[in-house]
Amino acid sequence: MxxxxxxxxxxxxxxxxxxxxxxxxxxxxxxxxxRNPGIYRxxxxxxxxxxxxxxxxxLKVASLAEQWGVDMVVIGPEEPNFHGVVDEVERRGIPCIGxxxxxxxxxxxxxxxxxxxxxxxxxxKLLFKTYRSYMEAIxxxxxxxxxxxxxxxxxxxxxxxxxxxGVKVIEDVQVYLHGEKSRFKQRHMRxxxxxxxxxxxxxxxxxxxxxxxxPEYTLQCFVDGRTVIGMPLVQDNKHAHEYDIxxxxxxxxxxxxxxxxxxxxTREEYERSxxxxxxxxxxxxxxxxxxxxxxxxxxxxxxxxxGPTLIEMYSRLGDPEGVNVLAMLETDxxxxxxxxxxxxxxxxxxxxxxxxxxxxxxxxxxxxxFRDLARDHLVEVNEALVExxxxxxxxxxxxxxxxxxxxxxxxxVVELLAFGETPHEAxxxxxxxxxxxxxxxxxxxxxxxxxxIGSEEMIRKRTEIAERVRRLYTYRxxxxxxxxxxxxxxxxxxxxxxxxxxxxxxxxxxxxxxESG
Amino acid sequence: MPGLIGIYPFGLGRENWxxxxxxxxxxxxxxxxxxELAAIITYGDEGFHKLSRxxxxxxxxxxxxxxxxxxxxxxxxxxxxxxxxxxFVESPVRMILIGDGKPGFGNGVQDSWxxxxxxxxxxxxxxxxxxxxxxxxxxxxxxxxxxxxxxxDQELIAGRDIHGVKPLEIGSLGFxxxxxxxxxxxxxVLGMEHIAHIEPGEVVRFDPYSIERSxxxxxxxxxxxxxxFEYVYLARPDSIIDGISVYSVRERIGMILAKERPAxxxxxxxxxETAIPFxxxxxxxxxxxxxxxxxxxxxKVRTAIKPSIFERLMGVQLKLNPIRCAMDGKDIVLIDDSVxxxxxxxxxxxxxxxxxxxxxxxxxxxxxIMAPCPYGIEIPPPDELIAxxxxxxxxxxxxxxxxxxxxxxxxxxxxxxLEKGELCLKCWGCEKR
Numbered sequence: 001m002x003x004x005x006x007x008x009x010x011x012x013x014x015x016x017x018x019x020x021x022x023x024x025x026x027x028x029x030x031x032x033x034x035r036n037p038g039i040y041r042x043x044x045x046x047x048x049x050x051x052x053x054x055x056x057x058x059l060k061v062a063s064l065a066e067q068w069g070v071d072m073v074v075i076g077p078e079e080p081n082f083h084g085v086v087d088e089v090e091r092r093g094i095p096c097i098g099x100x101x102x103x104x105x106x107x108x109x110x111x112x113x114x115x116x117x118x119x120x121x122x123x124x125k126l127l128f129k130t131y132r133s134y135m136e137a138i139x140x141x142x143x144x145x146x147x148x149x150x151x152x153x154x155x156x157x158x159x160x161x162x163x164x165x166g167v168k169v170i171e172d173v174q175v176y177l178h179g180e181k182s183r184f185k186q187r188h189m190r191x192x193x194x195x196x197x198x199x200x201x202x203x204x205x206x207x208x209x210x211x212x213x214x215p216e217y218t219l220q221c222f223v224d225g226r227t228v229i230g231m232p233l234v235q236d237n238k239h240a241h242e243y244d245i246x247x248x249x250x251x252x253x254x255x256x257x258x259x260x261x262x263x264x265x266t267r268e269e270y271e272r273s274x275x276x277x278x279x280x281x282x283x284x285x286x287x288x289x290x291x292x293x294x295x296x297x298x299x300x301x302x303x304x305x306x307g308p309t310l311i312e313m314y315s316r317l318g319d320p321e322g323v324n325v326l327a328m329l330e331t332d333x334x335x336x337x338x339x340x341x342x343x344x345x346x347x348x349x350x351x352x353x354x355x356x357x358x359x360x361x362x363x364x365x366x367x368x369x370f371r372d373l374a375r376d377h378l379v380e381v382n383e384a385l386v387e388x389x390x391x392x393x394x395x396x397x398x399x400x401x402x403x404x405x406x407x408x409x410x411x412x413v414v415e416l417l418a419f420g421e422t423p424h425e426a427x428x429x430x431x432x433x434x435x436x437x438x439x440x441x442x443x444x445x446x447x448x449x450x451x452x453i454g455s456e457e458m459i460r461k462r463t464e465i466a467e468r469v470r471r472l473y474t475y476r477x478x479x480x481x482x483x484x485x486x487x488x489x490x491x492x493x494x495x496x497x498x499x500x501x502x503x504x505x506x507x508x509x510x511x512x513x514x515e516s517g
Numbered sequence: 518m519p520g521l522i523g524i525y526p527f528g529l530g531r532e533n534w535x536x537x538x539x540x541x542x543x544x545x546x547x548x549x550x551x552x553e554l555a556a557i558i559t560y561g562d563e564g565f566h567k568l569s570r571x572x573x574x575x576x577x578x579x580x581x582x583x584x585x586x587x588x589x590x591x592x593x594x595x596x597x598x599x600x601x602x603x604x605f606v607e608s609p610v611r612m613i614l615i616g617d618g619k620p621g622f623g624n625g626v627q628d629s630w631x632x633x634x635x636x637x638x639x640x641x642x643x644x645x646x647x648x649x650x651x652x653x654x655x656x657x658x659x660x661x662x663x664x665x666x667x668x669x670d671q672e673l674i675a676g677r678d679i680h681g682v683k684p685l686e687i688g689s690l691g692f693x694x695x696x697x698x699x700x701x702x703x704x705x706v707l708g709m710e711h712i713a714h715i716e717p718g719e720v721v722r723f724d725p726y727s728i729e730r731s732x733x734x735x736x737x738x739x740x741x742x743x744x745x746f747e748y749v750y751l752a753r754p755d756s757i758i759d760g761i762s763v764y765s766v767r768e769r770i771g772m773i774l775a776k777e778r779p780a781x782x783x784x785x786x787x788x789x790e791t792a793i794p795f796x797x798x799x800x801x802x803x804x805x806x807x808x809x810x811x812x813x814x815x816x817k818v819r820t821a822i823k824p825s826i827f828e829r830l831m832g833v834q835l836k837l838n839p840i841r842c843a844m845d846g847k848d849i850v851l852i853d854d855s856v857x858x859x860x861x862x863x864x865x866x867x868x869x870x871x872x873x874x875x876x877x878x879x880x881x882x883x884x885x886i887m888a889p890c891p892y893g894i895e896i897p898p899p900d901e902l903i904a905x906x907x908x909x910x911x912x913x914x915x916x917x918x919x920x921x922x923x924x925x926x927x928x929x930x931x932x933x934x935l936e937k938g939e940l941c942l943k944c945w946g947c948e949k950r
Contacts, residue, residue: 448726
């Protein structure tokens with residue numbers, strides 16, 4: 001059997017590894033923009049082929065699949081989905097594990113995802129507003145900040161999925177710091193508009209969402225168009241630096257508990273989260289009249305206002321979260337892929353090992369916001385020592401060149417995974433491994449990772465916050481006011497901010513449309 | 518016991534921040550740690566900016582000062598003495614250093630913070646890596662201190678001595694700012710998240726691209742020497758120091774005091790503001806109702822550490838105006854946080870009796886202060902400490918109370934929840950073996 005993969009990061013390395021473990025003895029074929037040293041080795045070992053190409057080019061990717069005569073294609077990252085790679089591969093009669101273009105709107109447009117969620121009345125929502133320009137945002141925020149008090153505490157995001165970049169959370173509670181914060185907010189919105197002008201496939205540029213707090217977790221699923229099967233929960237850690245400080249990244253590391261749940265999420269919360277993701281899949285399938293085949297993930301947060309809440313969606317596995325679950329997966333992944341293609345996933349028993357996992361990303365200094373600094377450093381890895389110390393290494397943003405050297409590409413260069421009885425034990429194993437200098441940049445430029453991911457202290461803190469939030473949302477639930485927001489403005493009276501959303505929900509349809517383009 | 522704050526921006530648009538006002542409000546929250554000198558230091562496109570003034574924070578700096586001060590990295594400092602200025606080191610590494618406590622350089626060194634700054638700069642230039650250098654300095658220099666240095670290379674380096682005498686806490690704001698502060702309440706005031714404390718013997722470095730930590734080999738718990746005075750007296754009750762809530766310590770002190778030194782009374786009254794938590798704990802454990810006994814006028818003044826006797830007496834008059842009906846015709850447990858010279862207490866007891874108080878049993882929420890602090894907390898000279906000269910019965914006579922009792926040292930340790938060996942108890946006259 002011939003299996004072809006698309007994408008060159010650590011998640012894709014983990015996918016290739018899971019495929020290589022299959023009893024179907026697949027030959028592995030791969031296409032990515034840089035030559036991932038880990039995937040390259042698996043391709044060579046199984047006597048497949050590796051091509052370098054633009055993975056957002058549907059014709060190019062589909063032609064390679066045809067040329068190699070593969071039996072199925074698996075998409076790793078999101079951008080090929082957005083660009084219709086799946087559609088083109090399937091058009092040529094080759095089964096594909098990945099979301100078609102119009103279905104991947106769930107991830108591509110954070111604004112459209114939210115509109116679908118509200119229109120279909122799906123749980124775990126957030127208030128939001130979208131803007132097509134910086135000036136529009138400034139004017140509107142000024143006009144409405146009296147009327148809609150939630151606009152004072154917001155997350156500012158690019159309206160399109162943009163590699164996890166550009167998200168800012170601004171809580172403007174202290175009147176005495178208002179000047180400083182609003183000045184910063186304005187400058188950031190101007191930056192967002194500039195940044196988003198590079199994307200022509202969406203009209204919404206800036207998304208402003210209600211600020212919420214609570215523990216975050218990722219629920220990744222297999223989908224075959226009829227059935228959605230949830231995997232073990234993973235917690236990703238988005239802040240670049242120790243102590244949860246610093247800019248948002250694609251994820252600096254992630255952990256799982258033993259089994260399906262995280263130590264701070266209950267079974268019921270898991271089920272509710274799963275039902276939110278299922279409803280979103282149903283909704284987008286109805287909107288597009290297409291079938292979703294592949295991976296989907298809900299980036300969730302337990303919030304006071306809604307309980308399990310959908311923050312964003314992925315039309316793929318998370319990175320690093322995908323590495324955790326793929327390492328835990330016991331069922332043959334090709335059996336699962338075949339079941340997805342035939343839409344008989346409900347008949348497959350999918351098993352994950354009952355063990356805690358931790359993944360930590362290692363990145364050159366400069367990541368995530370100053371990637372030019374993080375790029376083009378020669379990197380060396382002591383893989384024998386990694387293995388000896390009980391860890392696994394997944395190559396990420398790195399390129400193996402013709403002469404056998406590996407250069408960084410500006411993002412997370414490797415991810416290390418370890419198993420343990422507890423996340424803490426696994427985390428410690430990775431720390432011991434990294435203390436042995438297993439990853440080095442030969443020019444002396446610095447690397448960084450987060451020592452605190454999976455630590456007892458971190459889990460204790462997350463648990464504390466989860467308990468606090470749970471007390472609040474279960475109370476709201478008992479009182480019958482879960483999801484309800486209400487405000488009172490002098491001389492105007494009671495305001496229901498949900499009613500004010502109608503403009504976003506109905507008059508803007510087509511704003512980031514999955515019908516256009 | 519100065520107060521320190523450092524605020525550092527990360528990521529895209531980091532230079533868009535103007536942090537002087539953040540530092541200012543952080544300093545307001547730390548005002549109790551030093552009322553004689555205040556400094557705001559920022560770093561921006563044109564290098565360092567520095568404003569250093571005498572007096573209270575809100576008087577020292579004007580709106581215009583804050584509006585005119587650029588800079589996207591901020592550092593701030595309040596000190597209890599006009600002579601404790603931030604240290605400016607010119608070479609071999611240009612940086613500004615602020616510190617709390619006292620680095621141990623022996624008696625030959627006049628200005629131990631200058632010596633510390635120069636040593637740090639030398640080591641950074643010698644070792645090359647400022648994190649390694651700072652860890653070495655912390656390993657070499659004994660004493661009780663925490664410090665923060667901002668270098669010209671935009672590195673903010675903070676650390677604590679190996680015994681953990683002085684506190685340092687860490688916080689964040691959204692995806693943008695990280696902060697290091699003497700007390701977590703400063704983070705609350707800035708709307709920041711309180712995340713963790715820096716460990717004893719640990720140094721942390723913020724640079725534009727990373728946060729890195731390094732720790733002198735972990736010492737056994739018995740080598741710790743956390744300042745107990747912080748918990749009893751210095752810190753704000755809404756602060757959390759090394760994971761321990763200051764308010765809960767003070768409430769437990771009151772409860773322990775009620776068990777150790779019970780008294781028959783109609784009401785428990787705490788002297789504002791620091792002794793209120795003690796009085797609530799005492800009331801809860803004894804079953805005697807607590808009452809508000811005094812209202813204060815003017816700003817909070819720390820009478821025990823005010824320099825001159827004149828200012829001290831003025832402090833008392835302004836600080837404590839009795840509420841008559843709370844004490845008229847009643848037997849009272851009166852709780853204060855400490856007794857240094859007894860002056861404040863004598864005035865207070867006299868005032869209360871004039872307002873109709875019958876019996877007054879004075880209880881102190883700390884052990885007797887017996888010795889100077891080797892780490893820079895300003896305590897009057899030994900010959901001015903009443904507890905060194907008189908026993909409890911005699912102090913009662915002097916201040917005009919019906920009984921008088923200190924908290925025991927064991928009681929203090931139990932209230933904090935740490936072993937004797939983990940705390941610095943030197944000011945209570947308790948030396949380590």
